[in-house]
Amino acid sequence: MKKFFAVIKREYLQRVRTKFFIVATVMGPVMLGLFTVLPVYISNMQVGGATRLAVVDQSGKIFDAFRNALANGNEDVENDNENPSTSAINSNREEQMKRSAQIGGQRFEAELIGLDGRSLEDVKRELNDRVRANELDGYVIIPPDILGNGKAEFYGRNTGDIFTREAVADRLSRAVREQRLAENKIDQRLLREASRRVSLVSTKISAQGEEKVGGSGFMFVFSFGLLIYMSVLLYGQIVLGAVIEEKETRIAEILFSSMRAFPLMMGKLVGVSLVALTQLSIWGLAFLVLAGFGVGFAAAQGVPINLPHLPPIVLVYFVLFFLLGYFIYATIYALIGSMVTTTQEGGQLAMPIVLMLVAGFYFVFPIIRSPNSSLAFWASMFPFLAPITMMVRITTETPPAWQIILSLTIGFATVVGLVWLASRIYRVGMLMYGKKATIPEVWRWVRQA
Amino acid sequence: MTNESQPTLVLDHVTKRYGDFTAVDDLSLQVRSGRVFGLIGPNGAGKTTTIRMIVNITVPDSGRIELFGQPMQTSLQDRIGYLPEERGLYRKMKVGEQLKFFAELKDVRGKEADARVDRWLAKLQLSDWKNKRAKDLSKGMQQKVQFITAVIHDPDLLILDEPFSGLDPVNVELMKDTILENKREGKTIILSTHQMEIAEKLCDDVCMINRAKKVLDGRLREIRRSFSRNAVALQFSGGDGLLQDTTLVANVRQNGDDTEVLLAPNVDAQMLLKRLVESGAVVNKFELAEPSLHDIFIEKVRE
Numbered sequence: 006m007k008k009f010f011a012v013i014k015r016e017y018l019q020r021v022r023t024k025f026f027i028v029a030t031v032m033g034p035v036m037l038g039l040f041t042v043l044p045v046y047i048s049n050m051q052v053g054g055a056t057r058l059a060v061v062d063q064s065g066k067i068f069d070a071f072r073n074a075l076a077n078g079n080e081d082v083e084n085d086n087e088n089p090s091t092s093a094i095n096s097n098r099e100e101q102m103k104r105s106a107q108i109g110g111q112r113f114e115a116e117l118i119g120l121d122g123r124s125l126e127d128v129k130r131e132l133n134d135r136v137r138a139n140e141l142d143g144y145v146i147i148p149p150d151i152l153g154n155g156k157a158e159f160y161g162r163n164t165g166d167i168f169t170r171e172a173v174a175d176r177l178s179r180a181v182r183e184q185r186l187a188e189n190k191i192d193q194r195l196l197r198e199a200s201r202r203v204s205l206v207s208t209k210i211s212a213q214g215e216e217k218v219g220g221s222g223f224m225f226v227f228s229f230g231l232l233i234y235m236s237v238l239l240y241g242q243i244v245l246g247a248v249i250e251e252k253e254t255r256i257a258e259i260l261f262s263s264m265r266a267f268p269l270m271m272g273k274l275v276g277v278s279l280v281a282l283t284q285l286s287i288w289g290l291a292f293l294v295l296a297g298f299g300v301g302f303a304a305a306q307g308v309p310i311n312l313p314h315l316p317p318i319v320l321v322y323f324v325l326f327f328l329l330g331y332f333i334y335a336t337i338y339a340l341i342g343s344m345v346t347t348t349q350e351g352g353q354l355a356m357p358i359v360l361m362l363v364a365g366f367y368f369v370f371p372i373i374r375s376p377n378s379s380l381a382f383w384a385s386m387f388p389f390l391a392p393i394t395m396m397v398r399i400t401t402e403t404p405p406a407w408q409i410i411l412s413l414t415i416g417f418a419t420v421v422g423l424v425w426l427a428s429r430i431y432r433v434g435m436l437m438y439g440k441k442a443t444i445p446e447v448w449r450w451v452r453q454a
Numbered sequence: 455m456t457n458e459s460q461p462t463l464v465l466d467h468v469t470k471r472y473g474d475f476t477a478v479d480d481l482s483l484q485v486r487s488g489r490v491f492g493l494i495g496p497n498g499a500g501k502t503t504t505i506r507m508i509v510n511i512t513v514p515d516s517g518r519i520e521l522f523g524q525p526m527q528t529s530l531q532d533r534i535g536y537l538p539e540e541r542g543l544y545r546k547m548k549v550g551e552q553l554k555f556f557a558e559l560k561d562v563r564g565k566e567a568d569a570r571v572d573r574w575l576a577k578l579q580l581s582d583w584k585n586k587r588a589k590d591l592s593k594g595m596q597q598k599v600q601f602i603t604a605v606i607h608d609p610d611l612l613i614l615d616e617p618f619s620g621l622d623p624v625n626v627e628l629m630k631d632t633i634l635e636n637k638r639e640g641k642t643i644i645l646s647t648h649q650m651e652i653a654e655k656l657c658d659d660v661c662m663i664n665r666a667k668k669v670l671d672g673r674l675r676e677i678r679r680s681f682s683r684n685a686v687a688l689q690f691s692g693g694d695g696l697l698q699d700t701t702l703v704a705n706v707r708q709n710g711d712d713t714e715v716l717l718a719p720n721v722d723a724q725m726l727l728k729r730l731v732e733s734g735a736v737v738n739k740f741e742l743a744e745p746s747l748h749d750i751f752i753e754k755v756r757e
Contacts, residue, residue, distance in 0.1 A: 007558070007561065007563070015547075019544070019547060250544070254542035254545060255541055256543065258538040259536065259542075259556065261511045262509040262536040263532075264528075432511070
């Protein structure tokens with residue numbers, strides 16, 4: 006047992022003290038911050054000033070409203086925001102991107118061009134020249150019957166700029182809508198009021214009584230799965246390297262002459278995992294602090310934010326199933342490390358198995374629909390799927406405690422079993438230097454050891 | 455300290471197979487306490503497999519291994535120091551930390567471990583390298599660090615597999631002295647090598663293995679005597695023609711400055727010396743030649 010701790014201590018200290026670890030730990034949150042802020046910032050960058058548009062308004066009714074709309078930005082987005090259930094936290098990324106692109110906003114300069122007796126063709130020719138000469142970025146031709154058929158034409162140097170096209174279409178629609186409403190004598194505010202969306206407040210009935218939850222269950226499980234996946238990807242290779250290191254450096258022989266293979270393998274796994282957990286805890290704390298500031302800031306700005314409300318026991322399960330998920334896949338890397346001679350080889354072998362974790366997501370929707378079906382039960386007992394599937398069940402309709410305990414027991418027993426298997430393969434494989442083992446060979450090693 | 459009358463290590467009809475290949479075949483041997491035991495044999499003879507069974511890395515398919523009077527078990531591993539032929543250190547780990555880790559693996563910990571690390575580093579002139587990473591050391595230095603990992607826990611049985619390979623002459627001497635010092639302290643040492651000259655100088659007993667089987671076993675001195683072929687090593691001048699007398703000499707071979715003379719049957723060395731002196735030759739060296747371990751080794755391997 007003391008030797009087991011000596012192995013853990015070595016693995017842990019040697020890795021935590023490396024410059025790489027320190028840099029990665031500090032840079033992680035910084036990079037995370039950069040990668041969430043930068044894309045938004047860059048897409049908002051206003052390059053080259055306002056977009057200059059000429060407008061040929063043949064209807065003679067739209068230009069003023071259009072220019073106002075261009076100046077005021079996107080009204081529809083603000084309308085959407087009236088519905089609190091789609092607060093900034095829950096909306097998807099694409100929407101966020103779009104919205105930030107619009108809010109950050111392109112500026113427009115609109116110039117009214119009268120026909121003044123010239124033909125439309127002449128005016129277009131003249132405008133084309135101005136666009137070519139870079140005096141204009143584009144022009145819009147509004148036909149006389151725009152209120153009826155709702156069609157207009159946009160000419161521009163860069164029609165691939167979807168943001169400009171979208172914005173022009175959007176602002177023009179608004180201007181046309183306003184004009185139509187005005188002509189039919191309908192109060193716009195009244196209309197907006199009348200067409201407001203219904204928001205659905207969902208309440209979960211559980212053994213503890215009624216609890217309000219947002220639609221955050223899926224998001225929660227999804228981020229949970231992603232967290233396991235990320236940490237396995239980040240640390241699986243390190244587990245693999247740690248196991249292969251002793252084969253490459255030939256230290257294994259001294260180690261095996263001092264201790265049994267199982268505590269050695271387990272010690273390495275636990276040591277590296279503690280490194281992972283240290284890093285994740287630091288990142289987690291940094292995230293919480295940042296998120297805390299963020300929420301506080303948003304709240305101060307009067308933005309309502311629904312944080313998912315979770316009972317404390319779910320957080321305990323969260324930690325337990327995270328550990329299970331991490332260990333079960335990290336162990337696979339250890340197992341593969343015991344068979345191969347180089348890290349690259351091992352990484353390739355491990356990948357298909359780690360995809361099992363992703364497969365767990367396929368079960369999420371059927372389980373959300375009926376969390377107590379036998380499919381849900383078996384999927385949450387199968388150790389490679391359990392971390393995801395059991396968390397889905399816990400957050401939707403918490404299964405009886407015995408099922409959760411059974412799932413955890415099966416899972417951790419599988420981890421121990423895999424480590425045992427890995428240590429046997431490792432010990433025999435170590436004695437046959439330098440060649441990759443075939444499956445029948447590995448099987449023979451397991452029996453021989 | 456181990457009991458004098460009881461052997462430190464007993465191998466009793468030990469066999470180890472890997473698939474169809476028999477690495478060690480029905481090997482029996484005894485290593486007596488407080489002696490240097492040479493395990494010699496050509497490459498691939500089964501030395502390393504034998505050692506791996508002794509240090510409990512693998513277990514025999516059949517046969518029995520007894521160490522310090524007990525059947526082999528994990529707890530006895532702490533009393534063995536092992537320098538494997540395939541060596542390695544954690545490349546990025548500092549020498550001092552590395553040695554402390556290996557001490558901990560042998561159940562020596564805390565201040566005691568620190569003290570021993572310092573003592574051994576000083577002894578092998580490595581103190582300045584304590585805080586250097588292993589990869590920054592020369593090969594010879596790495597060898598010495600490895601040797602320390604084998605002795606840091608003060609083992610009763612020390613197993614050294616090719617301890618001299620890769621060492622310069624100065625360090626070979628240092629290593630030899632350290633081995634003999636361990637012997638003086640009452641440790642039992644198993645030395646596996648195919649460098650016969652060194653084995654000859656250090657070993658009290660030898661066991662020779664060839665193709666998985668034991669071919670020779672016993673006290674080195676007795677083995678050499680039993681291989682003695684009634685030969686004399688000579689340095690002389692004059693006495694022309696004497697060595698052509700086939701009633702006296704069966705064979706003559708030049709070996710460096712020495713002339714090795716194999717005497718004819720029923721002739722003893724005294725008779726040759728007498729005849730040499732009578733013939734007026736000046737004799738500078740006259741030595742009863744016992745065959746070297748090298749010769750015995752070659753002879754046995756060719757058999």
